[in-house]
Amino acid sequence: MDHRTRPRAVRAxxxxxxxxxxxxxxxxxxxxxxxxxxxxxxxxxxxWSAGNSAAAAQNRVFQAFTxxxxxxxxxxxxxxxxxxxxxxxxxxxxxxxxxIVNLFDKTLGWLDAGVTVxxxxxxxxxxxxxxxxxxxxxxxxxxxxxxxxxxxxxxxGFSWPLWYNTELLKKAGVDKIPATTDELIAAAAKLRAxxxxxxxxxxxxxxxxxxxxxxxxxxxxxxxxxxxxxKGGYCSTPTVLEGIKLFTxxxxxxxxxxxxxxxxxxxxxxxxxxxxxxxxxxxxWAYTESTASxxxxxxxxxxxxxxxPSGATFKKPTAYRGFTGVGxxxxxxxxxxxxxxxLRKFITKFYADTSVGDFVKDSGILPPTTGDFGSYATNPxxxxxxxxxxxxxxxxxxxxxxxxxSDRIIQVLTGAYGKSTPQQICAGLDTATKG
Amino acid sequence: xxxxxxxxxTGGPAATVLSWLYALLLAAPLxxxxxxxxxxxIEIFTRPFALPTHWLWDNFSTAWRTADLGGALLNxxxxxxxxxxxxxxxxxxxxxxxxxxxxxxxxAITGAFSAGFLIPPxxxxxxxxxxxxxxxLFYTREFQMLFLPASALPLSVLLLTQFMxxxxxxxxxxAALDGxxxxxxxxxxxxxxxxxxxxxxxxxxxxxxxxxxxFSLTITGTAPDVRTVQVALPTLISDATNFGVxxxxxxxxxxxxxxxxxxxxxxxxxxxxAGAVKG
Numbered sequence: 001m002d003h004r005t006r007p008r009a010v011r012a013x014x015x016x017x018x019x020x021x022x023x024x025x026x027x028x029x030x031x032x033x034x035x036x037x038x039x040x041x042x043x044x045x046x047x048w049s050a051g052n053s054a055a056a057a058q059n060r061v062f063q064a065f066t067x068x069x070x071x072x073x074x075x076x077x078x079x080x081x082x083x084x085x086x087x088x089x090x091x092x093x094x095x096x097x098x099x100i101v102n103l104f105d106k107t108l109g110w111l112d113a114g115v116t117v118x119x120x121x122x123x124x125x126x127x128x129x130x131x132x133x134x135x136x137x138x139x140x141x142x143x144x145x146x147x148x149x150x151x152x153x154x155x156x157g158f159s160w161p162l163w164y165n166t167e168l169l170k171k172a173g174v175d176k177i178p179a180t181t182d183e184l185i186a187a188a189a190k191l192r193a194x195x196x197x198x199x200x201x202x203x204x205x206x207x208x209x210x211x212x213x214x215x216x217x218x219x220x221x222x223x224x225x226x227x228x229x230x231k232g233g234y235c236s237t238p239t240v241l242e243g244i245k246l247f248t249x250x251x252x253x254x255x256x257x258x259x260x261x262x263x264x265x266x267x268x269x270x271x272x273x274x275x276x277x278x279x280x281x282x283x284x285w286a287y288t289e290s291t292a293s294x295x296x297x298x299x300x301x302x303x304x305x306x307x308x309p310s311g312a313t314f315k316k317p318t319a320y321r322g323f324t325g326v327g328x329x330x331x332x333x334x335x336x337x338x339x340x341x342x343l344r345k346f347i348t349k350f351y352a353d354t355s356v357g358d359f360v361k362d363s364g365i366l367p368p369t370t371g372d373f374g375s376y377a378t379n380p381x382x383x384x385x386x387x388x389x390x391x392x393x394x395x396x397x398x399x400x401x402x403x404x405x406s407d408r409i410i411q412v413l414t415g416a417y418g419k420s421t422p423q424q425i426c427a428g429l430d431t432a433t434k435g
Numbered sequence: 436x437x438x439x440x441x442x443x444x445t446g447g448p449a450a451t452v453l454s455w456l457y458a459l460l461l462a463a464p465l466x467x468x469x470x471x472x473x474x475x476x477i478e479i480f481t482r483p484f485a486l487p488t489h490w491l492w493d494n495f496s497t498a499w500r501t502a503d504l505g506g507a508l509l510n511x512x513x514x515x516x517x518x519x520x521x522x523x524x525x526x527x528x529x530x531x532x533x534x535x536x537x538x539x540x541x542x543a544i545t546g547a548f549s550a551g552f553l554i555p556p557x558x559x560x561x562x563x564x565x566x567x568x569x570x571x572l573f574y575t576r577e578f579q580m581l582f583l584p585a586s587a588l589p590l591s592v593l594l595l596t597q598f599m600x601x602x603x604x605x606x607x608x609x610a611a612l613d614g615x616x617x618x619x620x621x622x623x624x625x626x627x628x629x630x631x632x633x634x635x636x637x638x639x640x641x642x643x644x645x646x647x648x649x650f651s652l653t654i655t656g657t658a659p660d661v662r663t664v665q666v667a668l669p670t671l672i673s674d675a676t677n678f679g680v681x682x683x684x685x686x687x688x689x690x691x692x693x694x695x696x697x698x699x700x701x702x703x704x705x706x707x708x709a710g711a712v713k714g
Binding site: 049050051052053074075076077078079080081084085088089091092093094265266267269270271273274276283285286289293294295 | 475476477479480481501502503564567568573574652653656657658659666669670671672673674675676677678680681
């Protein structure tokens with residue numbers, strides 16, 4: 001018999017309230033809200049969050065650094081909105097010392113906005129000038145100009161080839177990897193006839209954006225491409241418009257998978273890894289993931305470039321290569337006299353050959369430093385990619401040049417993977433570029 | 436004189452089928468979530484509604500470990516619990532006062548609370564960030580504990596006021612004649628009678644507090660020692676996200692909400708039933 005006089009609901013709420021009040025101070029003591037950095041600690045915001053393939057290698061550097069120096073690393077994981085997170089923190093007077101982030105969109109404006117400081121002098125003073133590849137440094141200069149200030153220290157380079165599933169190509173009767181766009185159209189038709197989707201791409205995100213630009217710059221020299229990406233003129237530059245027409249020609253010939261406009265990178269990976277599509281454009285960060293998929297796709301894949309049309313400015317199929325992946329951006333707070341020496345020890349630790357090798361092994365980064373990292377390239381695709389220079393020409397990576405217009409451009413290009421005409425696409429890109 | 440008996444309205448087979456279809460419609464996303472938590476990316480994208488070929492139970496431990504969900508769950512519990520206590524502590528007396536008054540001032544105050552609905556949360560983000568900075572509570576859990584009740588008060592007060600207005604005046608007068616003051620009336624008369632409303636508000640606001648993301652991300656931040664579970668979960672997203680692990684993490688964050696809801700809703704039904712049988 002229940003002798004309690006209050007209804008159960010009253011007791012339940014009362015118990016909850018009492019527990020909450022009692023637990024509050026106790027739980028509050030569990031974590032510290034005091035983020036004020038002590039002299040023996042550094043505050044770092046990193047793009048390599050827990051789910052990233054580079055997170056483990058990063059943590060090993062953090063731990064080794066703390067073990068050697070006794071300096072604690074306060075790590076905050078940056079999410080998709082890492083740029084907003086850092087800007088909010090700076091506005092609140094809680095700036096980190098260092099941001100490990102890629103050079104894109106808003107981060108391109110941080111030096112001008114006074115969020116970060118130039119890295120030129122640190123690179124010299126810390127003995128990294130001879131170690132970091134000049135090509136990598138150039139990509140981190142303001143405006144990509146040789147005289148521009150270096151916005152951060154480049155670390156994670158990438159190669160971004162096309163992946164061809166040679167097993168599926170052979171089954172469809174395609175004996176060699178297409179080298180021209182005509183061969184690609186013919187191969188796509190054979191693949192479709194054999195029930196395999198041709199080229200998978202995320203027409204709804206950054207993967208579709210990059211592939212579009214790779215095709216659109218087929219007839220244009222690098223300098224003009226950079227200018228158009230930066231300032232617009234897609235419709236008024238005949239060679240660029242011709243490249244856009246090539247894109248729509250390939251689209252209408254069925255080169256891309258059906259409904260490419262609605263796909264994202266993840267759908268693209270799944271489609272290729274599972275053998276439903278025979279070709280995809282993907283960067284070196286996906287090498288380890290493809291092996292981990294357990295489908296054996298890494299052994300059936302040959303890396304190459306995107307086929308070129310006749311009359312193209314490129315002699316060989318094209319791929320991307322770059323060093324704007326992830327780098328170290330030093331904030332004003334981090335550059336303060338009392339703190340910069342901690343950052344010197346921290347950043348140079350990352351550039352040690354063993355650390356770079358660890359990242360090469362774990363996440364397939366293209367090493368930013370000179371040296372032979374072949375022994376770390378245990379992934380078969382990574383080994384293949386080290387020989388790409390002989391088989392491909394490199395196109396201009398759009399990131400730095402399109403800057404903050406990136407998201408608007410993706411919206412236009414989703415239509416391009418749908419049914420937009422070349423004129424609609426170029427007009428949309430011009431509008432998106434001007435903001 | 437014959438009486439015309441109106442036929443009893445029954446649902447019939449069509450209504451049963453439609454009910455089941457509706458139930459399936461609601462269950463489909465939950466099923467998709469549950470099976471995806473045990474699959475690889477390839478299976479999620481290529482066979483979305485099929486059962487897993489290999490049941491990857493490890494996805495749960497990987498999600499728990501990788502996103503440090505234990506600490507994040509603790510933070511979410513702490514913030515939600517303190518926020519709900521503050522919400523009720525403020526809303527109950529306010530609702531009592533408004534329920535017992537029927538004059539212009541009371542109506543104006545009720546109107547002021549209603550105006551709270553007109554402010555979209557996104558519009559309040561920037562002023563709230565500035566407020567947190569000025570109070571030196573940016574990147575702390577304490578600000579969220581104070582802010583969430585403030586945002587929950589309009590709805591809570593209005594709902595509780597309506598429930599408290601159902602208290603019979605004779606009962607109040609009788610209690611007053613026995614010498615009950617305001618606090619005694621609130622605790623012994625109004626709260627027990629408005630208990631279904633109180634439980635409803637508690638469930639509703641707890642769900643809101645638990646699921647809050649925008650302000651938690653912007654103001655509380657992503658540091659492991661303060662972040663909520665909704666902010667910890669996206670750390671599993673990368674350039675090549677393992678969606679099986681991400682979905683497993685999502686299931687883990689949903690479980691406490693589901694359990695709380697299941698327990699509280701039963702309590703609410705009991706409270707309603709108890710009220711119905713008392714003479």
